[in-house]
Amino acid sequence: MVYRFCGPKCSNCCFVLSIWGIVMLIILGIFFQTRAVTVSEDVDEDGWDQTATSQSYPKISRISCSNDCNSVERPSPQHKNCYIAAGMYGFTLLISIWQKYENSRAAYRAGSTSSGRL
Numbered sequence: 001m002v003y004r005f006c007g008p009k010c011s012n013c014c015f016v017l018s019i020w021g022i023v024m025l026i027i028l029g030i031f032f033q034t035r036a037v038t039v040s041e042d043v044d045e046d047g048w049d050q051t052a053t054s055q056s057y058p059k060i061s062r063i064s065c066s067n068d069c070n071s072v073e074r075p076s077p078q079h080k081n082c083y084i085a086a087g088m089y090g091f092t093l094l095i096s097i098w099q100k101y102e103n104s105r106a107a108y109r110a111g112s113t114s115s116g117r118l
Helices: 008-033 037-042 058-063 078-115
Strands: 050-052 072-074
Touching: 008 037, 008 078
Parallel strands: none
Antiparallel strands: 050 072
């Protein structure tokens, strides 16, 4: 039983957009993870270097008290969101590859049955 719900043009479009989305989001996730200057304007002040009181992280704030003992830097979660979205695009890529395969099988079956008849 064939489960085709995308035609050949739609599966090709989803294939190309999925590859582009995966590459773009992985690169963007790397930029967010390394805190590149190119993406610093796109993040609001709540996203970078969120501070927490010493009640949230009591052991970390006791270890080093250089400037302010009541604040601890936490990493931003934007890079994780980019990697999760890239994984979703990966799932879409697998579905589009499957649909391309099913469409090529259907075209082969249609071509082989029609060529034998007169």
